[in-house]
Amino acid sequence: MSKIIGIDLGTTNSCAAIVEQQGQVKLIPYKGGEFIIPSIFAIDDKGNELIGHEAKRQWQLNPRNTVYAAKRLVGRSFSSDVVSEMQKSVAYEMRPGERNDVVLDVGKKHFRLAEISAKILNKIRSVAQDYLQEKVTRAVVTVPAYFTDRQRQAVKDAGKMIQLEVVRIINEPTAAALAYGIGKNLHETVVIYDLGGGTFDVSIIEIRDRVFEVKATGGDIFLGGLDFDQAMIHKVIEDFEKKHRIDLSTDPVAMQRIKDLAERVKIDLSSREQAPFNVPFVTMTPQGQPLNIDFVFTRKLLDELTSHLVDRTFQILDRVMGDAQLDPGKVDELLLVGGQTRMPLVQKRLTERFGRSPSKGVHPDEAVAIGAALYANSLEDNSNLRLQLLDVIPMAIGLEKAGGAFHVVFPRNAAIPNAKADRGDDELRQPDGSGDAHLPGRPRASRPQRAARGFPLQRPSRRARREGAPGNHLRRQHRGDPHHERARRRDRQADEDDGACDAALSPPCWRFAKASHRSTRKPSTPPRRSPTCTPIPGSSRTGWAGIWQIRSGLPASATAPSGSSSICLG
Ligand SMILES: Nc1ncnc2c1ncn2[C@@H]1O[C@H](COP(=O)(O)OP(=O)(O)OP(=O)(O)O)[C@@H](O)[C@H]1O
Numbered sequence: 001m002s003k004i005i006g007i008d009l010g011t012t013n014s015c016a017a018i019v020e021q022q023g024q025v026k027l028i029p030y031k032g033g034e035f036i037i038p039s040i041f042a043i044d045d046k047g048n049e050l051i052g053h054e055a056k057r058q059w060q061l062n063p064r065n066t067v068y069a070a071k072r073l074v075g076r077s078f079s080s081d082v083v084s085e086m087q088k089s090v091a092y093e094m095r096p097g098e099r100n101d102v103v104l105d106v107g108k109k110h111f112r113l114a115e116i117s118a119k120i121l122n123k124i125r126s127v128a129q130d131y132l133q134e135k136v137t138r139a140v141v142t143v144p145a146y147f148t149d150r151q152r153q154a155v156k157d158a159g160k161m162i163q164l165e166v167v168r169i170i171n172e173p174t175a176a177a178l179a180y181g182i183g184k185n186l187h188e189t190v191v192i193y194d195l196g197g198g199t200f201d202v203s204i205i206e207i208r209d210r211v212f213e214v215k216a217t218g219g220d221i222f223l224g225g226l227d228f229d230q231a232m233i234h235k236v237i238e239d240f241e242k243k244h245r246i247d248l249s250t251d252p253v254a255m256q257r258i259k260d261l262a263e264r265v266k267i268d269l270s271s272r273e274q275a276p277f278n279v280p281f282v283t284m285t286p287q288g289q290p291l292n293i294d295f296v297f298t299r300k301l302l303d304e305l306t307s308h309l310v311d312r313t314f315q316i317l318d319r320v321m322g323d324a325q326l327d328p329g330k331v332d333e334l335l336l337v338g339g340q341t342r343m344p345l346v347q348k349r350l351t352e353r354f355g356r357s358p359s360k361g362v363h364p365d366e367a368v369a370i371g372a373a374l375y376a377n378s379l380e381d382n383s384n385l386r387l388q389l390l391d392v393i394p395m396a397i398g399l400e401k402a403g404g405a406f407h408v409v410f411p412r413n414a415a416i417p418n419a420k421a422d423r424g425d426d427e428l429r430q431p432d433g434s435g436d437a438h439l440p441g442r443p444r445a446s447r448p449q450r451a452a453r454g455f456p457l458q459r460p461s462r463r464a465r466r467e468g469a470p471g472n473h474l475r476r477q478h479r480g481d482p483h484h485e486r487a488r489r490r491d492r493q494a495d496e497d498d499g500a501c502d503a504a505l506s507p508p509c510w511r512f513a514k515a516s517h518r519s520t521r522k523p524s525t526p527p528r529r530s531p532t533c534t535p536i537p538g539s540s541r542t543g544w545a546g547i548w549q550i551r552s553g554l555p556a557s558a559t560a561p562s563g564s565s566s567i568c569l570g
């Protein structure tokens with residue numbers, strides 16, 4: 001069996017690591033000694049596919065055929081707000097795929113998001129193979145703690161496309177805590193503040209030697225360094241338009257040059273008080289006279305432009321601290337992960353909040369890959385590394401009631417795996433216990449009417465319950481019902497827009513959904529995918545109340561380990 005490598009598949013940069021024979025963790029170097037591979041895919045004008053540094057080198061001149069930040073689009077539907085927001089800031093073309101997913105047009109070819117992720121994973125794998133001089137077929141891949149089940153599945157699918165088995169998916173902050181804590185015999189409560197290129201995560205983890213227990217987690221998968229760059233870009237083009245009455249935002253090559261420089265100036269301002277922002281010959285006047293961007297950025301200006309983004313991270317941090325009932329004074333260490341945490345404003349605000357400087361115990365760019373490699377090592381048959389990882393769900397899972405209200409079964413930060421007996425409230429229980437859908441604005445159907453419509457009158461079959469996919473069993477019965485079909489389409493759309501975790505449940509109008517679902521959502525149908533949360537087979541239920549368990553999915557690290565694995569989860 002090949003070794004399992006750890007991969008940090010980042011929005012802007014990816015990195016891989018491995019535990020070597022002597023138990024040392026080693027970042028896998030790319031040629032030239034770099035450890036970071038830009039998560040960029042491009043096709044040049046001769047039709048060659050470029051990935052990583054090669055793709056980044058040409059992105060100024062070839063912006064339309066250079067894909068970056070694709071991780072932000074993973075698991076999204078084309079019609080979601082996130083996609084339209086992204087379309088405003090990138091030059092590559094997007095269009096809807098067959099399942100309303102996002103398809104990218106690059107170099108006159110079409111790529112699904114999973115294919116782009118697969119290409120980046122493949123590049124990392126081939127760098128690892130060159131370094132290890134052996135085939136690599138298995139990896140532990142990290143994802144943001146706030147990734148939904150669908151987004152996690154998309155990462156696994158990307159691995160499958162290149163015959164790379166993603167043996168486990170773990171959360172990025174958890175991986176960073178592993179990198180920090182393994183082998184030090186610590187007994188500490190640590191806060192991990194992870195602000196990367198595209199996503200923000202915060203986790204509170206209690207470390208008791210080899211036991212890593214996540215107490216609470218939260219995040220925003222659309223908040224990262226790219227948004228800081230965007231704030232600078234906005235300022236520069238606004239200033240240019242004021243001076244010259246020319247809107248640069250419609251010129252992809254100019255925008256790419258500005259974008260590239262914005263990131264470099266932002267990084268400079270982490271170590272300097274001011275930096276020039278000069279782009280020569282960025283465009284021409286209608287009379288053919290060349291124009292330059294001549295701007296000076298100060299750190300103060302950058303802080304003003306981006307302080308609202310830092311505020312957003314603090315709102316999430318406060319909520320997570322509240323969930324864990326943790327006082328800043330009781331935190332043993334504050335770990336900073338992700339390149340954007342190098343920004344002085346972020347460090348200053350965190351120092352003020354916690355009354356001490358952040359720990360220097362982990363490298364912000366490398367900790368996640370190192371943690372993934374340590375975890376991967378513990379999964380090897382011959383490993384003597386014993387770990388216990390206790391994780392939580394980042395968002396509530398519950399039942400959507402007729403009318404759109406949300407009945408929480410598992411609150412956010414519930415430990416996983418988990419089981420719960422829930423009898424529901426009166427609204428949740430159906431008078432005859434049959435599970436008919438009560439559609440708002442419509443009288444409750446009689447039993448014969450329900451039968452005629454194909455709604456189930458009995459519990460799902462034993463087999464369906466055993467397989468945990470009663471939705472599949474029911475979906476067949478619903479086909480042809482126009483009301484049902486309409487609701488199904490509407491709900492699928494809304495579901496995808498939210499990027500919600502979508503576990504199949506037996507009742508047609510109830511399903512597991514994340515707490516932030518719009519309360520006006522009409523009741524609908526069993527969704528399409530395998531369940532995250534299922535009734536325990538054989539449990540007796542009254543109406544739709546019952547005993548439920550989180551078996552897998554959110555996060556995938558909750559999945560019970562197989563075989564002789566040394567990891568014990570929950
Ligand atoms: N010195 C610095 N000061 C400010 N920002 C920095 C600095 N160094 C790197 N960054 C920013 O950090 C971001 C990249 O961080 P990182 O590599 O951790 O992200 P990622 O892992 O690709 O993304 P994610 O974890 O969100 O998927 C970029 O936006 C980059 O501009």
Ligand SMILES: [Mg+2]
Pocket residue numbers: 008010011172196197338368
């Ligand atoms: Mg990262």
